[in-house]
Amino acid sequence: MSDPVVQLTQVSKIYSPGQAEVRALDGVDLSIDAGQFVVLLGPSGCGKSTLLNAIGGLDSPTAGTVVIDGTDISSLTDAQLTRFRRQKIGFIFQFFNLVQTLSAKENIQLAGELVDEPRSLAQVLKDVRLEDRADHVPNQLSGGEQQRVAIARALIKNPPLLLCDEPTGELDIATGRMILSLLRTVTRESSQTVLLVTHNTAIAKMSDRVLFMRDGRIVEDQVNEAPLDPEEIDW
């Protein structure tokens, strides 16, 4: 059996705004195998995003170790974290976060320029079905199209791990389904691991595994034996 892509051991994150101490993550242990599509659920403020940030190298844990694809990122410097994100992580955000001055194609290429062996632009554009919209700038694209550009931007670097933070939060139901379906299909084809954070429980039905968080802890870890096609999900 191969090593897990994500391996967290007793990860804690404690904030101290003023005198009060907030334990955003409280001794989290987590292991995610390659190729898994994992959905992380939980109410607002339970620590979902903090966990995602710790895994993505955007935030450092107060205690514990975070090993991603064999690299312990807990003690990396800022420059090392930057290289780590460049090679290992693909981010997909709720608000798409595209560079407004670049076309769809260029937004994808920009990420490709950062790695030594990017995937083919034409293939990625085909994967996200954006060939005919490639030269449009973000404000000429719909929300769904923008999120497809964001997915392609994450995919072109060919990272082992994709981190998605509420990727359908800004989209209507039909578009959301379409995006999830696309995400599921393209990552399955390339055996990429996906960790998707959402507060929408319905999305859990499409995942291989569902994690539930509360008060900074993973309180439930379910394996979904029969994931649904996103098109079948109703929310």
Next chain:
Amino acid sequence: MSILGRKLIRDLWQAKWQYLSVAVMIVLGVAVYCAATLGYRNLDASYEHSYDKLNFEDLGVSFQSSSPGVIAELGQIPGVADIEGRLVHDILISLDADEERTLIGRLISVPTDRQPRVNALKVVEGRYLRPGSRREVLLEKSFAEAHELGPGDSLDVVEGQTTVTFEVAGIVISPEYVYVVRSKQDLIPAPKTFGVMFVSDQVLGPLIGEGGLINEARITLTEEASLGRVSREVERILDARNPQEPIPREEQPSHQLLRQDIEGFRVYAFLFPLLFFTVSGLTIFTLLSRTIHLQRGVIGLLRALGFSQFRVVLHYLASACALGLGSGVVGVVLGIWMGQIFTEWYLSFVSVGFVQYLPSTDIAVTGILIASIVCVAAGAIPAKSAAKVKPAEAMRGTEPDRGRVWTPDRIFPNLRLLWRVPIRNVFRRRSRSLSTVFGIVAGIALIMSGRGMLDSSTEIIGTLLGSTFEEDLRVDFTVPQDADVASTISRWSGVHWAEGTLDVPVEFMNGDLRYSALLTGVETGSRIHVVTDSGGDRADIPRDALLLGRTLKSRLAVEKGDLIQVRLPGYVIPEEPIIRTVRVAGFTADPIGTIAYTSREHVWDLFHSELGLSGNAITSLRIQTDPVHEREIRQRIAGLPDASVTTSSADLKEMIQELMGQFERFILVMLVFGSLLAFSIVFNTVTINVLERKAEAATLRTLGVSRLQLASMVTLESLILSLIGVAVGLPVGRWFVGVLVTAAQTEEQSELFNFEIMIYPQTYVITALLILGVTLISQIPALAYIGRIDLAKSTKERST
């Protein structure tokens, strides 16, 4: 305080550094306006008051030495208020402390029992001449200061073979010599080489062999008098005494230079603040537009809650108004202080008799008003757009589609996208980029205005004294000499070349048009007089015709080939006016346009009998020397009869250094102000850009773009703006220097001085480097901010 009031204060506090940088620009604009206006007014008032107290002439006329009885006749002309007759004579001065040189001095007779009725003197040290005093002089202040002379000191006056020692009785200020210039042809104040002295009318006449005579009349007019009519009448009465053209106050050399300065301050009081206020206005517009854009949701909410459009406009205008009022008050305080400092500094190198400091309340009020109006006007458009925000649309966060914009990075197909982003950002926000470029251009214009004025002044002095006459020493003789002296001096050790010229002050006439100027007779094949024509090519000096300066050309309205008349005023008693007709062969491009050139032989031909010139006469020498021997040569020249070194390359260097010293503060102030202006605008632009692209920057960082790469992207964007600014700014800066010079000159002055704008290459280089340096420094806060961006938080924010 209302909730909106609190919000306003918090908004201002949140963007405090940006508002502060705009405030700095407004403060400087108001300060420069107040300082220049105050300086202009104080100086104008001081001159006018001094002129009034010392009864400065309205009209002056020189004529051949005559009996003082003519003054009574001139005094009868209707419109003449006061008149004073006097004897004026240029001599040599020998100072103990300055053995190697003699200086040119001007002795002016004054009565001892009273002050002169016209052009009275203000005694600033010592006392006025006592009745019956014989060997006493009053020294003009700047000459006394230049040579550290005071009451009780003595100096030798050399007239022909006679040397007379005078004791300094007092140091005086004369309204005629606020700027001590010798003539229209020597408009550069040179207190070290030219001194004005006032002696008893009982002493000067006998000393120069003209006892009981006068050769000048100085006149003031009544308020209702007609200058032209009095002037014509003066000429009519003096007709038999061969008068020079009467010179009205407006053309009096010292007064002309003063007016030029005052006019300059008036122009600066308008142009410099205009730059600051325009850039401030553009920055406020950008800043407020950005604030309103970021607060669209809040504005939508306010409107939805029921706040009227007017209330919303008022809310956003209040910040602009507060900025205007606050900065205006600080600017006024700073400006009035600067105005006082400036007035004192300026008055320290001119001899103004009575200094006046005027109240500055109206200037203060105007300064605050201008600042407030600029701010409110600049904020009005964004504030109005805030009121038009549709609540529902604003709260949804949707924006009008901006579409795709062509940007020049497409010219480079292989350019990495990381470097395309900053290029596109520059061209995406065109109005913001334009206002930034404008601010940089304004900064460059300010920096160049100081250095450009210095370069142009240095150049004119260099051209005048260095290149036009490629000489190291110029020697003037008070009595014409034989040109053999040139051959003798040529053989002196260390002398490379010496040649003589025959200079005669004359009056040129073309019909009714007349102008007094210097006729310079140059050696055939001169190696020293390099006269250029209007095309910049070397012009040959004609044997029997004239090359005229541009002032003469325009004043006499002559063209090449015309015949004009040359009249010799006041040398000898003539039976009839001495007038010769001469052909105009062409025109010169000399910086001072009041010189006419011909051959030395021609001048001799024209006037030798009247002037009693020997066959080979010269009045001055131009000498090229070995610098090592210059001091020794000067000492030998001091031993020659009737000779004085009036200018030398050493003097020239000293003069340029002095000029630089005087300009230093002006240049420094302009440099600081220009840099601050550029800093403020670039700081604001970069800060706004980074703030509004915070999410974009954070996203790039999460993608794996390093801090250094991100900082380089921001820097590239700033540098592109800066380089565009420099490319546009340098020619604009040169143009601005021209505007300053032209606007500060009266028509007569621009005729007198051919003031070519010259900016040395090092000025361009220094300015460009300074601006690029300021650009790099001004983005440091923004780069530091980028380093502090919370990636997790910022990537969750909606992009703006």
